[in-house]
Amino acid sequence: MQLVVGNKNYSSWSMRPWVLMKQAGIPFEEVMLRFDAFSPDSTFKRQLAGLSPAGRVPVLLDDGFAVWDTLAIAEYLAERFPAKQLWPADTKARARARSVCAEMHSGFTSLRSHFPMNIEAKLPEIGAKALAEQAGVRADLERIVTMWTELLREHGGPLLFGEFSIADAYFAPVVMRLSTYAPPLPEAVTAYMARVQALPGVAAWVKDALAEQDFLPFEEPYRTKR
Structure with missing residues (x-):
């Protein structure tokens, strides 16, 4: 698995799945794309273009399959790793x-x-x-x-x-x-x-x-x- 994130000082959305995976012990490779601007022709946007149609971080790549949006990523991980009990059991x-x-x-x-x-x-x-x-x-x-x-x-x-x-x-x-x-x-x-x-x-x-x-x-x- 790869997790595509932005600058860690600023990217609150990226922090969520990164912390979730790290704390739960789910192995992944980090891919950090530096924020440079948010215009459509920015380097950041061009790098994301081939990874997610939403054009935003974070993006989870599982053997090339892309999942974007933090809630979708969290739900995907919960289903992919049920033994980790990422949601409460009750x-x-x-x-x-x-x-x-x-x-x-x-x-x-x-x-x-x-x-x-x-x-x-x-x-x-x-x-x-x-x-x-x-x-x-x-x-x-x-x-x-x-x-x-x-x-x-x-x-x-x-x-x-x-x-x-x-x-x-x-x-x-x-x-x-x-x-x-x-x-x-x-x-x-x-x-x-x-x-x-x-x-x-x-x-x-x-x-x-x-x-x-x-x-x-x-x-x-x-x-x-x-």
């Missing part, structure tokens, strides 16, 4: 895990927009400004806090559904966003974030992200506009 817990992943997949647009993933950066002043000025960010953050708190309470931790699952991989980029922008959070949430960051799969991604040292101005609006 039917209702599995349905809830799928629900919160789908909610993340299609929502939280304000948080995505105002808290873009930038693992290397520490931007608490930007986080405070966004919270003060953007009702959507406050609503998204409140929903994340409520969701995580309820799941941790219901399933007893240490992770959202007890043991590591697709849900934790799916929310790992959110953990990194909250770490970068440092909004005030309850203790149960910060403790969960620390546990996620300590997972070997997450720690390996973060280590690679910090080693990139690849500053991309179009991914750094809060710095380039100063």
